[in-house]
Amino acid sequence: MIKIESLTVKYGSFTALSNINLEIGDDEIYAVLGPSGCGKTTLIYALSMIIKEFEGRVLINDKPIKNSDVRIGTVLQNYGLLPWKNVYENALLGIEIKDKEKADKLYSEYIIKELGLEDLKYKYPNSLSGGQMQRVALARSFILKPQILLMDEPFSALDAITREKMQELFLNIWMNNKVSTVFVTHSIEEAICIGKKIVILSKSPGRILKIINNPLFGLKEPRLSSDFYNLSLEIRKFIKEGWSIEK
Amino acid sequence: MKNEKRYKKNIYAILVILLFWQIISSVLNKPIIPQPSIVLLYMIKSFFSIIFVHLLFSFGRIVFGVFISIVIGITLGIIMGYNNRYDDILSPIIYFIYPIPKVALLPVVMLFFGLGELSKIIMIILIVVFQVIVAARDAVKNIPKETYYSLYTLGASKYDILKNVLFPAALPDILTSIRVSTGTAVSVLFFIETYGTEYGMGYFIMDSWMRVNYVEMYSGIIIMGILGFLLFLMIDFFEKRFCVWK
Ligand SMILES: Nc1ncnc2c1ncn2[C@@H]1O[C@H](COP(=O)(O)OP(=O)(O)OP(=O)(O)O)[C@@H](O)[C@H]1O
Numbered sequence: 326m327i328k329i330e331s332l333t334v335k336y337g338s339f340t341a342l343s344n345i346n347l348e349i350g351d352d353e354i355y356a357v358l359g360p361s362g363c364g365k366t367t368l369i370y371a372l373s374m375i376i377k378e379f380e381g382r383v384l385i386n387d388k389p390i391k392n393s394d395v396r397i398g399t400v401l402q403n404y405g406l407l408p409w410k411n412v413y414e415n416a417l418l419g420i421e422i423k424d425k426e427k428a429d430k431l432y433s434e435y436i437i438k439e440l441g442l443e444d445l446k447y448k449y450p451n452s453l454s455g456g457q458m459q460r461v462a463l464a465r466s467f468i469l470k471p472q473i474l475l476m477d478e479p480f481s482a483l484d485a486i487t488r489e490k491m492q493e494l495f496l497n498i499w500m501n502n503k504v505s506t507v508f509v510t511h512s513i514e515e516a517i518c519i520g521k522k523i524v525i526l527s528k529s530p531g532r533i534l535k536i537i538n539n540p541l542f543g544l545k546e547p548r549l550s551s552d553f554y555n556l557s558l559e560i561r562k563f564i565k566e567g568w569s570i571e572k
Numbered sequence: 573m574k575n576e577k578r579y580k581k582n583i584y585a586i587l588v589i590l591l592f593w594q595i596i597s598s599v600l601n602k603p604i605i606p607q608p609s610i611v612l613l614y615m616i617k618s619f620f621s622i623i624f625v626h627l628l629f630s631f632g633r634i635v636f637g638v639f640i641s642i643v644i645g646i647t648l649g650i651i652m653g654y655n656n657r658y659d660d661i662l663s664p665i666i667y668f669i670y671p672i673p674k675v676a677l678l679p680v681v682m683l684f685f686g687l688g689e690l691s692k693i694i695m696i697i698l699i700v701v702f703q704v705i706v707a708a709r710d711a712v713k714n715i716p717k718e719t720y721y722s723l724y725t726l727g728a729s730k731y732d733i734l735k736n737v738l739f740p741a742a743l744p745d746i747l748t749s750i751r752v753s754t755g756t757a758v759s760v761l762f763f764i765e766t767y768g769t770e771y772g773m774g775y776f777i778m779d780s781w782m783r784v785n786y787v788e789m790y791s792g793i794i795i796m797g798i799l800g801f802l803l804f805l806m807i808d809f810f811e812k813r814f815c816v817w818k
Pocket residue numbers: 336339341359360361362363364365366367368402511529
């Protein structure tokens with residue numbers, strides 16, 4: 326469980342995130358929607374202790390985060406791959422650092438295959454497309470079998486079809502291995518497909534405008550439901566107002 | 573493919589040099605520049621009996637000196653690149669010593685470390701180590717901070733970061749700096765092998781010159797060229813082996 330208590334993050338005197346309160350249960354995915362620059366990446370950084378100086382508290386299972394004790398899976402916006410490691414080494418980096426022993430070969434091979442990375446195993450990041458790099462980052466975080474999962478627009482570089490396939494695959498893997506997850510996106514449809522709760526942030530500095538309980542969460546084909554359309558319309562309408570009130 | 577092309581280019585270059593040499597020696601027709609065929613023949617004939625031990629000494633001094641330089645250079649360079657506090661303390665010292673022509677330090681080094689092997693190795697280290705330090709430091713400084721982020725989230729130790737980020741990030745630049753400084757090191761090797769030793773290509777060349785054995789002298793010069801060439805090949809090999817990702 327991730328508990329965020331009045332989290333405020335500043336870069337110098339600039340406030341990037343303002344008074345965030347959330348409680349993300351062990352079997353919950355929070356999809357975070359927000360306009361560009363509102364502080365979504367900043368939120369991910371604070372939750373993963375990349376940024377350590379902030380006001381408020383972030384607790385994991387009621388304890389302050391210690392990266393060495395918790396298994397935090399991340400898919401960072403810039404993918405976070407090391408250019409000198411090939412796809413396979415990058416995918417296994419997480420588990421190697423965390424466990425200091427050889428990874429569960431079967432499981433990692435399975436994930437690599439599922440993510441369509443088998444033919445790319447010995448390629449280096451500088452010869453991959455953005456979407457391929459994202460898949461490597463996904464593989465790394467899945468193979469880690471994390472206790473919490475933080476994803477910063479993990480599917481943004483994928484084409485529409487691959488993206489839907491990845492969303493489905495992600496949910497499949499997640500269902501078998503439920504962990505508290507923060508999933509940042511700026512696609513309304515993706516938020517509805519992925520999130521159990523949908524958090525809408527304001528323009529910078531990001532505050533929580535609204536938390537929506539997603540009734541479509543867990544459905545096999547949410548896009549086929551008539552509620553899908555209504556919900557996305559509702560969110561769209563809300564966002565139109567919410568993201569333009571200020572300024 | 574690419575290798576073959578380079579290979580052909582090298583052969584071509586050697587042929588051109590031999591041709592010029594042949595022309596000049598034929599035109600001059602004096603013992604100070606003997607025919608290349610005679611020199612090459614002598615070189616092959618006496619390689620194992622006379623030259624090889626000298627080559628081995630020179631090669632050993634260079635490789636040992638460069639190796640020590642790499643160890644010192646990587647350690648200091650990475651520390652300075654990673655931690656600004658050490659950089660602030662050490663950089664001024666390095667900037668002061670770095671531009672001094674190292675040959676100018678030869679008398680000082682000889683005074684302090686004598687005429688033996690130690691002063692020779694130290695001369696080579698003086699030439700190579702600063703380049704390595706500066707290259708490693710700058711490479712580490714140029715690592716984007718995002719590169720560390722995924723390791724931070726995993727709770728990586730200092731050792732993990734060194735092994736997975738700092739060292740691999742700095743290695744290509746370190747090899748480049750060694751390539752640059754090895755050329756200088758070989759030329760200085762010549763000087764430092766003219767005193768306090770009876771082994772090494774420098775000694776071999778000077779000794780044959782004194783004995784007015786020009787054929788031997790020229791074969792020594794060629795071997796010295798080959799020595800440099802071999803060293804560059806070695807660096808190329810390491811680059812191919814460790815920097816595939818570039
Ligand atoms: N290191 C930094 N120093 C100062 N300001 C920063 C820094 N990083 C981000 N910011 C600012 O903080 C705000 C939030 O940035 P953040 O990257 O969290 O936005 P985001 O919601 O992830 O945007 P996007 O959707 O474009 O990825 C932005 O206005 C940005 O300019």
